[in-house]
Amino acid sequence: MEIELKTVTxxxxxxxxxxxxxxxxxxxxxxxxxxxRYRFVGNIHQAAKYxxxxxxxxxxxxxLYAPSMNVPTIAKQVT
Numbered sequence: 001m002e003i004e005l006k007t008v009t010x011x012x013x014x015x016x017x018x019x020x021x022x023x024x025x026x027x028x029x030x031x032x033x034x035x036x037r038y039r040f041v042g043n044i045h046q047a048a049k050y051x052x053x054x055x056x057x058x059x060x061x062x063x064l065y066a067p068s069m070n071v072p073t074i075a076k077q078v079t
Contacts, residue, residue, distance in 0.1 A: 023047035
C-alpha cells in the first residue's frame with residue numbers, strides 16, 4: 001500500500017497527515033475519560049463531519065483526536 005501525504009487547514013491551522021493516520025471522535029462526561037465513538041483512517045473530512053454532528057450538553061465533552069500526530073487533539077468542546 002502506498003502512503004500519500006495530504007494537507008488540510010482546520011481553524012486556521014495547517015496540518016499534514018497520511019492516508020493511514022487514525023482519527024478518533026471521542027465523547028466523555030464531566031471528569032471521566034473519553035470513550036471512542038467513531039474511528040476513521042485517512043479521512044479527516046469524514047471524521048470532522050461526525051465530530052460536528054455530536055451535540056454536547058449537561059456536562060458532556062467531545063474531541064477530535066489523532067494519536068499519531070505531534071499535537072493529537074485537533075478539536076475539543078466542553079460544556
